[in-house]
Amino acid sequence: MASDVTALSNHTDAHHTGKCLCGQISYEITGQPIFIALCHCVNCKKWTGTGSGWYAFFNKEQVHFTQGQDTLSTYTDTDTFRGTTLLRNFCPTCGSNLTAVLTSRHELTGVTAGTIEGDICEVYKPQIEVYCKDRPKWLPELGMKQFDITPNVSRA
Numbered sequence: 001m002a003s004d005v006t007a008l009s010n011h012t013d014a015h016h017t018g019k020c021l022c023g024q025i026s027y028e029i030t031g032q033p034i035f036i037a038l039c040h041c042v043n044c045k046k047w048t049g050t051g052s053g054w055y056a057f058f059n060k061e062q063v064h065f066t067q068g069q070d071t072l073s074t075y076t077d078t079d080t081f082r083g084t085t086l087l088r089n090f091c092p093t094c095g096s097n098l099t100a101v102l103t104s105r106h107e108l109t110g111v112t113a114g115t116i117e118g119d120i121c122e123v124y125k126p127q128i129e130v131y132c133k134d135r136p137k138w139l140p141e142l143g144m145k146q147f148d149i150t151p152n153v154s155r156a
């Protein structure tokens, strides 16, 4: 499959942790994300309550819950633009959105980048914007590669 986005190189020594707002659910990540995206789709607007979702995508083996996984709640989002079911996982206590997994690409885990600890705004700068058909008109150009819907991404 032709790739529209070059994946980040996988430095397996990188290590990050993350947690929800109340701290009930925490996770750790090993290695670099495959890609980082802003998603402007209508469903992510609803899920995040903001203009866009900010996600870092990893192979599922890179992401491990370290606390509270048994309390993680899931909304099964079947009403997506592409018709592919998306499992949206969140903390039932504080409402933080934590991970999203497409059932058709369940080898990938999308982590809500805002729940990652540390200097995330520098480390997890998005490379691409997806679902730009729903991009907020007031949002200035960010200089990232833009896609009407979603691109093909593969790890080099």
Ligand SMILES: [Zn+2]
Residues within 6 Å of the ligand: 020, 021, 022, 023, 024, 025, 091, 092, 093, 094, 095, 096
């Ligand atoms: Zn919480």
Ligand SMILES: [Zn+2]
Residues within 6 Å of the ligand: 039, 040, 041, 042, 043, 044, 045, 053, 131
């Ligand atoms: Zn979205």
